[in-house]
Each structure stands twice: as C-alpha cells, then as structure tokens.
Amino acid sequence: MYSEKVMDHFEHPRNVGEIENASGVGTVGNAKCGDIMRIYLDIDENQIIRDVKFKTFGCGAAVATSSMATELVKGKSVQQAMQVTNRAVMEALDGLPPVKVHCSLLAEEAIHAALWDYAEKNGIQIEGLKRPKTDIHEGEEE
Amino acid sequence: MYSEKVMDHFEHPRNVGEIENASGVGTVGNAKCGDIMRIYLDIDENQIIRDVKFKTFGCGAAVATSSMATELVKGKSVQQAMQVTNRAVMEALDGLPPVKVHCSLLAEEAIHAALWDYAEKNGIQIEGLKRPKTDIHEGEEE
Amino acid sequence: MEEKKCIYLDNAATTKTAPEAVEAMLPYFSTWYGNPSSIYSLAAESKKAVTKARETLAGILGAEANEIYFTAGGSEADNWAIKATAEAYADKGKHIITSKIEHHAVLHTCDYLAKRGYEITYVDVDEDGIIKFEDLKRAIRPDTILISVMTANNEIGSLQPIREIGKLAKEHGILFHTDAVQAFGHIPIEVNECHIDMLSASGHKFNGPKGIGFLYIRKGVKIRSFLHGGAQERSRRAGTENVPGIVGMGCAAELAERTMQERAEKERELSGYLIERMEKEIPYCRLNGDRNKRLPNNVNFSFQFVEGESLLIMLDRKGICASSGSACTSGSLDPSHVLLAIGLPHEIAHGSLRLTVSHENTIEEMDETVDAIKEIVKRLRDMSPLYEDFIKKEGKEDVQ
Amino acid sequence: MEEKKCIYLDNAATTKTAPEAVEAMLPYFSTWYGNPSSIYSLAAESKKAVTKARETLAGILGAEANEIYFTAGGSEADNWAIKATAEAYADKGKHIITSKIEHHAVLHTCDYLAKRGYEITYVDVDEDGIIKFEDLKRAIRPDTILISVMTANNEIGSLQPIREIGKLAKEHGILFHTDAVQAFGHIPIEVNECHIDMLSASGHKFNGPKGIGFLYIRKGVKIRSFLHGGAQERSRRAGTENVPGIVGMGCAAELAERTMQERAEKERELSGYLIERMEKEIPYCRLNGDRNKRLPNNVNFSFQFVEGESLLIMLDRKGICASSGSACTSGSLDPSHVLLAIGLPHEIAHGSLRLTVSHENTIEEMDETVDAIKEIVKRLRDMSPLYEDFIKKEGKEDVQ
Ligand SMILES: Cc1ncc(COP(=O)(O)O)c(C=O)c1O
C-alpha cells in the first residue's frame, strides 16, 4: 500500500517531539477525521529554521508526511519553507495512495500554521502566507 | 436420476414391436410434448390379453413405463388390465422422478386407448372405461 | 464412484478445470488466505494475485484492468449488466433489445424487467441461428437503452455479428452488452473493435473453476451496484473476493488465450469429422446452427423420430457425456427455445443432441461416438411409433 | 513472497480454509467436474456432492435440505434476503426494521431500498452493542414486513437476542432475517427455536473457501429470485453450481459443528487472556462490546490518543495481523459505524483494534501480541499531540 520511503518515515519518523518556548507552533486537523498534526519551529534571528519537531495523531501517511515535511524545512529559511508544498512532500515520499493525499495537504498546512504563529508573535509578515484554518477540514464537508 | 428398475426397462424394454391385425391399438401423447406411446393388444375370445406390444417415442421414463405397463397387463383379463393404474406402474418401477410422473399417466392412458379400440371393434362395453382423449395433454395447458 | 473411462463431449455445459489452474489456486486457500481488503502483508499477497488476474483478463479483451469486475459467474454478470443498466438509464428510456436465442440468464432477466414496466424486443434469428440484423436495426427506438446479444450461442454454437451490432449501437448511442460466456477463451474478442460496453464471461466455460466469472464494464458506463455492501470491486460489487476462484480463472484465461489457435484447430478437426460422418451415415438427421459461423467445438444435430433424453441416457451407458440443448433446461418438458427459434418443429427439436468437444478429445473417440449414436438412433427408431408411421405413410423402405 | 511467521488475529475478516475442506474440494475440479444439471453419470457425482453439503448445512441449523440455497457469499445472501422480500411483500407494506450495527451488506441494501420508496427504521444499540429490544418493539408497525438483525456483530462480537427477536417477529407476523455470517459455525443456531425465516452465512468465515455462502429460506416464505436464469437451486438462484466451493463449505461446516465446543473454549481462553492482560497493563483503553454476550473469538479495544491504522501497520511489521473495524471499511476515512453506534467519540473510534483469534493460536502468541501492542501504543502516544495535551491539561503524570 505504501512506498518504502513512506514506511521508512513511518517506522523511523524524524524530528518527533516538542520544542519548549518554540518560535512558532501550529496544530491542524481534527480528531473526528482521525488526523491531527502539530509542528514546532525554532527560528533564529535570520529567519532560518534552526530546529523543527512534530507530533502527529493519525495514520501511517500522516506520520510519514509530518516527518518528511519537517525534514524538508529544517535548516531552511522561512521563505524557502513557504515553498514546501504538499506535492513536494508527496514526491519526496515517492507518492501516496489516492485516499491519503489529504495527509500531505495537512502537513503543508501544519508548517504554514506554525509559521503564522511565528509571524504573529514577532509582528512580521511572511509573503504568501494566509491565516490558517483552525481545522483544515472546515468547509470541506459535502 | 432413475431407479435401477427404470433403467433396466429402458435398456431392455419388454414387448417392443407391433402386432399385425391387433385386437386393439391405442396411441396417446403428442410429439410436441416429446412423448408418444402406442400399444397393441392381442385379446382372445375369453377377453384374456394373449399378447401385447408397444412403440414409444419419448424419454427414458416413457419407454420404461410403456415396457412395465405391457408386462403388467400381459396374460391378464381385460378387467384386470383396467386395474393397472399409473400408480401401479410407478410402484412396479420403484418410483419415478416428480417431473416424470406424467409418463406413467401416459402409459395408463395408452392401455385404456387400446382397450377402447378393442371394445369399439367388438361392440362391447368395458366397465369403467371412458373414451380416451386423443391427446392426453389436451386441456392440460395453462 | 469409481473413475471410469468416459468420453466427455459436453464442454459447453462445463469444462474440466485445468490442472494448472487448480495448482495456481491452491496457495490461496490455506497459505495466502488473507482478505484482500486488509492492510497487512499477508493480505497483500492475495490482493496482488487478484490484481494480476484482473490485468490478464483485461489484456485479453484489450480493456483496462479497472474495467473488469469479478462476479460469481455468467448468470450474475448477465443479471447485473441488464438490471443495473435498466435502472441507471430508466430516465432515458425503458426499451431493451435482445435476441430470441439468448441464454435464460438474459431472457429471464428481461422477462423480469418486462413485468416491471420495461419493454423488450426479442429479435428473430434465421434458420442458421444468426440474428436478423435488419430486424434488429428496425427495432431501435428513441427510448432504446440497451442491446444485449450473445457472442456465441450455447446450444447451436452460432456466432452473432457482434462487431456490426456494436457499431450500430454506438451509432445510435445505445449501450451494447454481449453474453460471451461461450465465446470468451474460445474465439478472439476485442471490446474496442466491437464497441462492446459490457461483456459477461464465466470461468468454468474455459477450463477455469466454477462459481467465478466477470463482467467487463467500459469506463464511463453509468451502472449501478447489483450487490450492495462492502467496498470491493471499486464499490460496485460487494463481497469478500473469491481469491482462489479469481486466480484460477486468471490462470485458465491466460492458458486459453495462449493456446487458442491450436485448440480451435484441433476442435474444428474433431467437430468437422463428427459432422461429416453423421451426415453421411445417419439418415433423417440435420445439422443445427450455421455450418461456418459457429464455435469450433460445437456440433448440434436433430434426429427425426427420436427423443433426446433417451438418446442421452443410452449414450451415457456407453460412457459418452453429451447434452440435449442447454444443461440448464434439462428436466424441463419444453424443447429448447433456441431450436424452436431456428424453426424446428417441436418433435424435431425434442430429438436434438449437442456434442461439444475439447482439444483433449481424439479422433478415435469421435469414431466411437458416431458408432454409438448410429446404433442408438436405429434402436430408438425401431421402437418409435413416429418412425413406424413415417415408413408406412411414405411407403419408404427402412433406410437405417 | 516468502512464507514468513505470522500471528493471524483477523479471523473475523476471513479464515484459513481447513486443509480437510481443500482436500474434499479437489476431486471436483478436474475429475468429477460435471455440471450437476446434466443427466449423465459423471454429473451425478457432483450432484450427489452438492446434495450432501446441503443436507449437512440444513442438519446443523435444524432445517430441511430444500431450505438451503447456495449463494456466492454472505453479501449476496443478505442482498437477496432483503431485496427479494421487499419486493415479494410490497403489497403488505414497505417498512423494514434493522439495527444500526449491521454489516454494510445489510445497511447499504436497506439504503438502496430507502431510495426506492421503502422506509427503514435503524434501531439503536446500547453501549455494549446490543440492540435495544424495547426500541425494536416500538418500531413495529402494521406495514412492517421484515426485521433484519444480525446474530453476532462482526466488529465487536456482541451477540444479539435473536431468539427474542424471532419470537416477537412471529407474534406480529413479520419475517425475520438474521445475518449469521459471523456466528454460523461458531455458536449454535437453531432456526426453528429462534423462529428465523431467513439466515445468511458465508463459507470463508468458518474455515470454508471464499466465494461461497448460503441463504436459508424457511419453507413457505414467499421470496423472489435474485439471480434469474437457469433452473438451479429450485429455480430460485440461477448459475452453474460452484461444486468445489459447495463441497468445501459443507466439509468446513461439518468440521466446525463437530469441534464447536472445544474450539470455543480454546478461543475464550485466548481472548479472555488478551482482554485481561490488556486491561491490566495498558492505560486509557476500553473493551468494546459486551463482556459476556460476545463471540468467543472476538476482542475489540479502543486506545485513547492513538489512531488505528498506525497501530495496524506497526503490528504488521511485527508479523501480527489484526484489523481496525470491519475489513470492508478499511480505506475509508470515517470511523466504524458500529463504534459510533455504541457511543464512542470519533477520536476514540479511530483508535480501535479488533483481534479475532482462532483455536490454532497459542497463549505464547497472545503474550507476544500484548507486548507488541503495549510497546506500539506507547510509541504512538509519545508522538501524539492529543496525548501531549491530555497530560498537560490534566496535570497527570505519564502513566504509560
Ligand atoms: C456480519 C457480516 N455480514 C456479511 C458479510 C459479507 O460476507 P462476504 O464478504 O462473504 O460476502 C460479512 C463479512 O464480510 C460479515 O461479517
């Protein structure tokens, strides 16, 4: 069902954990749908992501996309992190089953939510960043 | 599907053939339904069935019931022959599959038809004998 | 019962499951028995096997794998195709066209719909059992939603002009379903060339196991589920997959495809030999079905003055397995609707015999069969009042 | 794929076909392959085998052989029972009662009917997953034609009061159908004692093959055909009989019946041990389903703060095959309708695990399984934001 990359990131997730006094924290998803992701960012004064951690409640794909997303933004600038799309996460994982594509969207949203928190706390604006939905599944119901 | 008795009478039918100048001949059934039986009777002056022959176009059960019916009436008086019911034929054959019960009725009718012919030719009446239907399936259609 | 020698000539009723197919099935009973819907690795094996079979079947038809839906056999495929189409397209119309010589799985399904407000046109066939194409054309109406005509008839083997029918249906924007239960695995079929929208097949008719078949449904055809429940078969046909059955059918299909040409040649040789000897040596008999446009393995004769069941039983006593019309209708008193449709009178239809050979038969078996039939037909005629009348009336000599 | 050691704990999804059943099937593929509808001796063997299986199944239920109708599985049996009854009794009424925890084969069939003018009442269950009998009683109306309540639930194993339901239905002159797919072969069922009019079962749930099942229909029940065509199954279910499947299911049923008591005892021992250790050793977990009125082989737990699929995949990596809700619903994003019906909040329902043992499992395997679950649950909680919040909010210590 899952690619080897997904299985690897699921079984050995990178960057699991919390960051105390993080520069930004974002939580997206909801338990009703079975996926919640939280991302902690530690960003230095040059807007470089020094460290990143995540916690995820969800399926294998949710864990793997969180793990991959953190890898993709770690050490990058805030602007570079903004370029990490769900597509990039999926590609880095060698693809996801169609029913699991929403997990990669969630990972993108989680990064954005954490960046938003960082921007708000520091009173800055990040180009292209929109206020995150508190629940990314909002407005998606039929 | 068939009892051993039926198979025996089907494979080795007794009394197959014709009787020239028979005392009575009866033909029943129709080709449309796939069964035709013809019975020839040779009846002596004491109303004893001296000989009997049959020809049948039909399934295994039709052949076997014809054969058994001829055996049951052979050597009997006309009155005794009147007692040979389809039930008696079936019992003598150790039964028939439900879809084949009509064959035993046909055999009874064939005997009756031959007796009727005999009675007509000789201007006598046989107790309990009714004019045979020319086609026993007449009036049976839904 | 002891395994005794028998000459099996009823391959249209069912075939021997190929030992290769049985072999292929075996691991999926007690080793890789996982439910393909489960997510653990054990189940991945059965899922993979199902996918492989689906691809094999699709490949043979020139279709996509996701256009193949597994069913419990040909009857379910026919019921599904017709009932679900009728329902899905009811707002377009309620008229369905089929032929008079379809299998009961199609005819009785159409009868069922006829009682529920649908109108069915049963198109005639000619004396060779081939649909009257002009009649079919004329039957088309603006509210016609489906044409269902079989690829090959199960009793007399006649091949229907499905390519022309498919073209016609397409031109009129009407769906085309074909019951290819007798044809799949025996003659080449290409769903795109023939514009087939739905096609039914059944494993046990081409040396696969019984109880498994499939319905091909062209992408884009709006069709409802027939069995509701789990999400199997892309939510269109519920029920835990019959993994061993699917694997067995896939293996048999692959085998059938690979050996089709040589099998057909062998079958044509055998059936041709049967036809030739019977026509030459048995008087008052008639070959039913088209002499050329027929399944390679099919031989169907009517013998005047003789009833079919008697013939069958006597053949069985000689170890020869044959059939008189469709296997499904045995037990019924009516003669086959197919033989009546090609214009045989009832009594002749009652005296019909179907022999369907396989490539495993031999010429020696054919000789044995013809000799047996000759002897039995003579014996039955000798006790037939119809034959007696015929000889007397015609003043003919007994030519038997 | 190599055959590797695995602890199979998903016997509610499907079971290993018993080697005895496979053995029994084998001759019917390539030796006695005749079509049971044919009249020659070769076919008599397959007919006999089908009859024997029918008698075995009937005997187990206390039914008559001619009340057993073979189908392609549990889903077809459920679809047939409900759709055909709905049609046959439509003039009496169009109201059907079922429960909220039926299998999708029943629920989706009811949904289908609901869209076609039938009214369906879905009766609630209590927190143990047992139907609220008083609610069921109150749901009965003059136009109620059918009550369909399963014998045992496939996810949480809860046994329904079918004896009482049967009595109630009979008193009101309403037909009673029960989906016994999970129960048949596992617990005793007697159709007369329980006033069951129709009962569905599926071979692969009791160590028979996949792709074969049956519907028991009490004599006198007016029911229509579902698959139209040939005259098989007393003209009620068309299609060439799946002879090997029928034989395999018959053999498995006989085996299941004969060993039922000892198997159930062994299963109860194993499942009881699992439940005991898990409840004792894993915090924030909950046993779903009734503690006593449950299938002997069923264990269903919810683990707070943990998502089911992750748990399953990690168990699979350790060679343990389990399930999270019904096998059929995996792939879906919604948590199981059964777990929601017993009142679990969504996030808890998402964290459920079903372990269904067989008598072939061992206590050592149970230990290995609990150890694995403990470790995995801890790992998943450590990366769960829900658990993080819970610990922080409650000011609790991590008790894992
Ligand atoms: C309670 C119940 N009913 C019906 C079914 C459907 O049976 P099958 O998959 O054999 O069609 C299942 C199993 O999937 C089941 O557990």
Ligand SMILES: Cc1ncc(COP(=O)(O)O)c(C=O)c1O
């Ligand atoms: C032309 C045709 N259609 C449909 C069927 C039904 O197939 P099955 O018996 O496998 O359901 C048969 C065979 O019986 C057939 O010959």
